[in-house]
Amino acid sequence: xxxxxxxxxxPQFYNLYGKKCSSCNKLYFPPRDICVECxxxxxxxxxxxxxxNIITYTIIRTPLSDPEGELIDRPAREIPYILAVxxxxxxxxxxxxxxxxSPDEVKIGKKVESxxxxxxxxxxxxxxxxxxxxxxxx
Amino acid sequence: xxTGIVSWGAYIPCYRIKVEEISKIxxxxxxxxxxxxxxSEKAVPGIDEDTVTISVTASRNALKRxxxxxxxxxxxYFGSESHPYAxxxxxxxxxxxxxxxxxxxxxxLEFACKAGTAAIQICMGLVKSGMIKYGLAGGADTAQSxxxxxxxxTAAAGGAAFIIGKKDVCAEINHTVSFxxxxxxxxxxxxxxxxxxxxxFTGKPAYFRHVLGAAKKMMKTMGxxxxxxxxxxxxxxxxxxxxxAAKMLGFSEEQTKQGFLVPFIGNTYSGASMLGLAAVLDQAxxxxxxxxxxxxxxAGSDCFDISVTEKITEARKKAPLIKTYIENKxxxxxxxxxxxxxxxxxx
Numbered sequence: 489x490x491x492x493x494x495x496x497x498x499p500q501f502y503n504l505y506g507k508k509c510s511s512c513n514k515l516y517f518p519p520r521d522i523c524v525e526c527x528x529x530x531x532x533x534x535x536x537x538x539x540x541n542i543i544t545y546t547i548i549r550t551p552l553s554d555p556e557g558e559l560i561d562r563p564a565r566e567i568p569y570i571l572a573v574x575x576x577x578x579x580x581x582x583x584x585x586x587x588x589x590s591p592d593e594v595k596i597g598k599k600v601e602s603x604x605x606x607x608x609x610x611x612x613x614x615x616x617x618x619x620x621x622x623x624x625x626x
Numbered sequence: 627x628x629t630g631i632v633s634w635g636a637y638i639p640c641y642r643i644k645v646e647e648i649s650k651i652x653x654x655x656x657x658x659x660x661x662x663x664x665x666s667e668k669a670v671p672g673i674d675e676d677t678v679t680i681s682v683t684a685s686r687n688a689l690k691r692x693x694x695x696x697x698x699x700x701x702x703y704f705g706s707e708s709h710p711y712a713x714x715x716x717x718x719x720x721x722x723x724x725x726x727x728x729x730x731x732x733x734x735l736e737f738a739c740k741a742g743t744a745a746i747q748i749c750m751g752l753v754k755s756g757m758i759k760y761g762l763a764g765g766a767d768t769a770q771s772x773x774x775x776x777x778x779x780t781a782a783a784g785g786a787a788f789i790i791g792k793k794d795v796c797a798e799i800n801h802t803v804s805f806x807x808x809x810x811x812x813x814x815x816x817x818x819x820x821x822x823x824x825x826x827f828t829g830k831p832a833y834f835r836h837v838l839g840a841a842k843k844m845m846k847t848m849g850x851x852x853x854x855x856x857x858x859x860x861x862x863x864x865x866x867x868x869x870x871a872a873k874m875l876g877f878s879e880e881q882t883k884q885g886f887l888v889p890f891i892g893n894t895y896s897g898a899s900m901l902g903l904a905a906v907l908d909q910a911x912x913x914x915x916x917x918x919x920x921x922x923x924x925a926g927s928d929c930f931d932i933s934v935t936e937k938i939t940e941a942r943k944k945a946p947l948i949k950t951y952i953e954n955k956x957x958x959x960x961x962x963x964x965x966x967x968x969x970x971x972x973x
Contacts, residue, residue, distance in 0.1 A: 502723045566673045588640050604682045604723060605674040616710055
């Protein structure tokens with residue numbers, strides 16, 4: 489992502505802001521401009537609580553090495569890492585890293601909560617992107 | 627209405643490394659280090675944790691304990707020796723994560739281990755003058771130490787945040803004083819990865835002169851003696867210094883034990899005395915009195931005389947206690963510790 493793209497996504501990454509359709513109440517994360525259920529353009533900001541459960545997950549032991557040439561150094565240094573599809577309590581699903589646990593502790597159905605972490609560092613000179621990851625919550 | 631602490635929050639990463647594990651690598655005697663420094667293990671940041679993430683988590687915990695709307699926060703000041711950017715404020719990222727809106731002022735602070743208490747003093751001034759309704763003041767660090775240096779046994783990660791205001795305060799700040807001189811006991815030059823220090827020079831002319839100077843000045847100003855305080859917190863670079871300072875001033879072990887965290891988490895630098903205060907607030911009863919003295923190399927101490935109000939009982943239930951963070955731990959070996967603290971050079 490470019491610096492302006494990172495900046496535009498701050499509400500989404502820092503505080504899990506998605507969208508809610510004003511007509512049919514369908515919730516979206518990440519945010520969308522048009523409701524796919526009813527086609528309405530009137531969507532309002534909606535803040536998700538950051539709680540959910542694991543639908544499925546995978547353990548990444550061989551990450552891609554900088555696929556977009558962004559000088560991302562992090563995935564090369566924390567292997568393995570856990571990537572999960574999480575269903576938020578409010579309904580939408582998202583993909584996130586699970587942190588502060590070992591791969592053998594992760595199970596489908598386990599409860600998780602969001603935490604605020606570094607997402608990527610674009611090399612030693614670049615911008616740092618912060619945002620949500622998840623950890624096991626019980 | 628007195629200015630005081632409306633709310634407090636803390637965060638300590640879950641990773642720990644034991645003195646034995648570090649000693650094993652460098653061939654030192656773990657038992658003598660544990661005895662000498664009065665420390666058994668230290669908190670280590672995850673590879674995706676830094677001063678910003680610690681500050682955000684501690685601040686969110688502080689917000690949970692209060693009833694205030696974040697847009698009422700008019701100032702955000704965080705002290706650290708490890709702000710992730712040399713140019714780009716930690717405060718802006720913390721404020722954005724808290725959703726304070728754009729109507730606030732911020733600047734990052736650095737004064738070795740005491741920049742966080744300086745942040746409290748700045749917020750107190752702004753609140754007292756009526757310039758702002760609430761200020762957010764914090765101290766956090768992911769402390770650096772060169773491999774093999776004595777600091778490696780103690781340099782740790784953690785932080786605390788305090789909302790300062792006049793309404794619904796959990797703890798009134800009765801008074802604050804400072805004691806500051808030009809004393810080069812510990813420093814880090816521009817572009818250097820690790821700090822340097824003056825060894826034994828960090829003791830008597832540095833830590834003890836300033837901590838004792840500030841605490842004595844406070845008690846003289848307030849007309850108090852150690853017996854007037856239920857809790858005492860001193861900056862804790864190791865376990866030995868604060869224990870000795872407390873004894874020299876006439877405080878008992880009973881008075882200092884609640885805020886004495888360094889044996890379990892190490893020296894969290896800008897977070898150290900603030901986490902000590904937060905740990906006291908986690909347990910303090912209405913009516914109790916606290917004296918807190920920070921220390922920052924370079925050198926200076928800020929001291930606070932604090933009285934706990936009845937609001938504290940309800941507030942403390944709303945966010946995780948420091949005890950929870952201390953107990954939630956995962957041990958690292960030295961190789962994993964080196965990876966998480968980026969001691970490996972990778973091309």
